[in-house]
Amino acid sequence: MLSKTWIPNLSFSLSSVKDTFKFSGYIFLDRMIQIPFNNMYFIVLPKFFAANFVGLYFFADRLNQSIIPLVYKAISNVTYPAMAKVKENSVLLKESYQDIVSLTSFLIYPLIAYLILFSESIFLILLPGVWQPAATYFQLLCMILIFRPISLINSNILKILGKAEILLKVNFLKIGISVIILLFTIKYGIFSVIVGQIIASVMNGLIAV
Numbered sequence: 739m740l741s742k743t744w745i746p747n748l749s750f751s752l753s754s755v756k757d758t759f760k761f762s763g764y765i766f767l768d769r770m771i772q773i774p775f776n777n778m779y780f781i782v783l784p785k786f787f788a789a790n791f792v793g794l795y796f797f798a799d800r801l802n803q804s805i806i807p808l809v810y811k812a813i814s815n816v817t818y819p820a821m822a823k824v825k826e827n828s829v830l831l832k833e834s835y836q837d838i839v840s841l842t843s844f845l846i847y848p849l850i851a852y853l854i855l856f857s858e859s860i861f862l863i864l865l866p867g868v869w870q871p872a873a874t875y876f877q878l879l880c881m882i883l884i885f886r887p888i889s890l891i892n893s894n895i896l897k898i899l900g901k902a903e904i905l906l907k908v909n910f911l912k913i914g915i916s917v918i919i920l921l922f923t924i925k926y927g928i929f930s931v932i933v934g935q936i937i938a939s940v941m942n943g944l945i946a947v
Contacts, residue, residue, distance in 0.1 A: 920935075
């Protein structure tokens with residue numbers, strides 16, 4: 739017996755739109771505020787520091803963002819759908835969360851430690867000498883990534899549970915902390931700014947835990 743063929747119609751459900759917009763609207767706002775925040779240092783630093791120091795910082799930051807986040811993204815693309823399937827079962831969701839945290843920690847934290855310890859050698863071997871001073875910047879920026887994987891996993895949990903409003907509020911708080919620390923540290927030099935980023939990442943990581 740053939741299954742009944744689905745035929746689209748012109749019916750419209752306002753309640754379904756409202757339910758969807760409650761979630762997607764908060765996610766949209768969260769993405770919109772993340773865009774200027776993610777580029778905040780690229781906008782502000784050139785106004786306060788010499789081009790050579792800013793260039794070294796930007797190079798180290800781009801290199802930093804092209805390694806660890808790619809590993810996490812690969813894990814997230816696989817684990818997010820898996821957690822979404824068991825979101826109705828709190829026990830299985832908790833177990834999945836613990837497994838993902840363990841897997842992420844196993845893969846990412848040794849890589850972060852390796853990059854911090856051997857960044858100068860990596861820069862010396864793989865890059866032209868002009869970029870060697872950026873190795874110190876790179877070491878410090880790697881420390882910012884220590885809490886980020888857990889924070890991103892927790893953000894995924896909030897999305898899976900449909901708590902986009904809480905996610906938006908948490909991210910607003912994180913951005914506020916980062917901006918305040920930047921305003922305080924920028925007058926002391928670019929190294930102070932990076933140390934401030936590390937402090938902000940620790941505080942924001944604790945909020946997400």
